[in-house]
Amino acid sequence: MSYTKLSQAGDHDIGARETLRLIGPDPDNWVVAREGIDHNVLIVGGGQTGAAFAFALRRAGIGQVSVIDAAADEARAGSWTHYARMNRLRTPKILPGPEGGLPALSFQAWHEARHGEASYADIERIGRTQWAEYLDWYRTFLGLQVRYGTTLTLIEPEGAHFRLHLMVRTASGVEHRVETARKIILGNGVWGNGRPNIAPPLQALPATHLAHTSDAIDFAALAGKSVAVIGGAASAFDAAATALEAGARDVHLFVRRADLPAVPVSRARAYPGAYDNFPSLPDAVRWRQALRFRRAGSTAPADAVERVARHANFHLHLGAPWHEAGVEGDRVHARTGDGAFDFDFVIAGTGYAVDLHARPELARIADHVLLWRDRYTPSPDERDDALGAHPYLGDALEYVEKQPGEAPFLRNIHVFNPAGFVSRGVPVGDVPCMKRDIPAVVRRISQDLFIDDLDAHEARMNGQVPADFDNAAFAHRLYRKSGAEASAD
Incomplete structure (x- = not known):
């Protein structure tokens, strides 16, 4: 039975519920608890990025994940009902989004369950308000919690973790709190690493x-x-x-x-080979692609x-x-x-200018972050100061140290906003980056949290495991030699 026919039974979400049943329950949190740590991962931004990461980390068995958003409440969160003013999204409707490879959680499945397959077929591009409705459903259906009215004001490195200074709006006023986290994902939108230009x-x-x-x-x-x-x-x-x-x-x-x-020049590389392999291209190639886009214009x-x-x-x-x-x-x-x-x-x-020093929460770390202008020197005719101000990100979209050994904590901050454009080749944080880059970040976070507590995990892997059965299960079928066979020996 098709998803559409299932939904006609009266439950729009029956296909999505069946998908969650088939993939099984969320894994238990396997991350070793550390004294004094409030969050294994803090996600800054509760929009489509924050929601997709919260679900992906949960499915990876990583607990103690918190999502914060500066907006006062869900109605005022995200760009889609705030300052996005287009009638339709600018990305093709067929691009994978926050569903994480589960088709029943996609926009298409959500839309067809409510309006039918023909309605989806008639859509050229997704409507902005439809996308906002879908994201609201995605968060609610998956039970993803966002702490609204919470602003990150300062990231303070503290050994193997971070002290996070938060401004929290409550019914009685504003409170200033300090919480701790081992990993940070900056999913904070178009000027999350800079300012309006x-x-x-x-x-x-x-x-x-x-x-x-x-x-x-x-x-x-x-x-x-x-x-x-x-x-x-x-x-x-x-x-x-x-x-x-x-x-x-x-x-x-x-x-x-x-x-x-x-002329949307970036479409020339909108195929799997270029998309999947762009982060591993030589710096000169990535720079020239970013420059081509800048010179052609958005x-x-x-x-x-x-x-x-x-x-x-x-x-x-x-x-x-x-x-x-x-x-x-x-x-x-x-x-x-x-x-x-x-x-x-x-x-x-x-537009927006990438400028880490414009962000108060990055004040303690901005000087240590490797920028593209520190890493790559283009020829004079290819110089572009705006591109040079972008952070040079690692394979998991993490900050890289300007001086090796001086700021090892930077590898624990993952940048999932448009400051990753030169490094990744797409506007990071938008739909086109999700399929490739969310898994890359989650894999690295999982690996780091595991390796950082390897002794505990090795002990766990070497732990005693009870037997599934005892000798009684097969004792009556044990082979025994006959008397003649025993004498012949």
């Missing part, structure tokens, strides 16, 4: 007149206003469309390049461009970087590459 001309604008696309923008307040959006990638187009749909009087989108990036999906182009009050400016900006009266006056303009509000869709 605000171009210099915009930095002088006050928050009353400027927002970054990562901010919670009150688009309803922009109704009847003249809005400028800076940037040529998808987030800029999504913000422009949302402003137009909210009733903005007009929206002008300014792109620094003379042409709108329209492309907005065609439907994102069409979404704004249908509005007569949308205006696209190409080859129009901003040179100056300031507030005059109650409006922003800007001098750009193609003229002077006045706006009521400005939205920066200018």
Whole structure:
């Protein structure tokens, strides 16, 4: 019986329940408990990454795993209902996601169980709100717990573990706590290793007149206003469309390049050979691939461009970087590459800068982290300072020491956010990286936790095991020589 037919019995999740039954119960926690350790693994970020890791670690028999998220509650967590403004995801619907190789836990199975196979077949790309609903189901169905209202403020190395300084919002106020962990996974989103990138001309604008696309923008307040959006990638187009749909009087989108990036060059390596083996490529090859993407520009999906182009009050400016900006009266006056303009509000869709020193929780460790500029020196015509600021990650997406032997604790921090782009070749944290990179991290964590307590595990492996049966099971069938045979001997 198909998953769809099973679901028609009235239980949408019957196929998923059957899958969990067939794979058997979760293994017991095998990690040796250590005095003074609160968490074997702390996962920072409760979105799709945090949920997928929590499930994968549980299936690997690794207990004492905690997931934290700075959002006040589940309704305000993650990007999909916060600052993601696209109508549909930018990744193909067929890519494996957080299901971890279990088809009944996939988006396709979830969608078909509720809407049928024909409905899924009609989807070109997954809707943003549908994806958010699926992720909510995934967390709830698997019983994954997230500690909301909890912000990591400082990672403090302490011998073989970390002291983690946390700010916890409670009903009575804010509490500051210190907890300990042996491993950390930074699944904290697009600026988890840096900051929003605000171009210099915009930095002088006050928050009353400027927002970054990562901010919670009150688009309803922009109704009847003249809005400028800076940037040529998808987030800029999504913000422009949302402003137009909210009733903005007009929206002008300014792109620094003379042409709108329209060629998604990364698709040239979207096949298993390149995807599976990219992390093991020579540094020079990985650098050139990242540089090719940077120079081609991040492309907005065609439907994102069409979404704004249908509005007569949308205006696209190409080859129009901003040179100056300031507030005059109650409006922003800007001098750009193609003229002077006045706006009521400005939205920066200018992406993110990788900058470990911009993250307060990394203050104690940032100086020790090996960056790409420390590891690889490109030819002058291939230099790119933004790429050089990315951390150079190891095989399990862990930080690497800048000076060997000075910061061995770095191998216990795994980076699962876009700072891994140069090392891994995809936007780490998005769906395209999950199939390859989540297992790599889980394998390393499992190996390290096992080897670190090898004496205890060797003793356990050499432990006494009771016999499954005694001699009574076969005594009546023991072969005994006859008297003649015994005499012949």
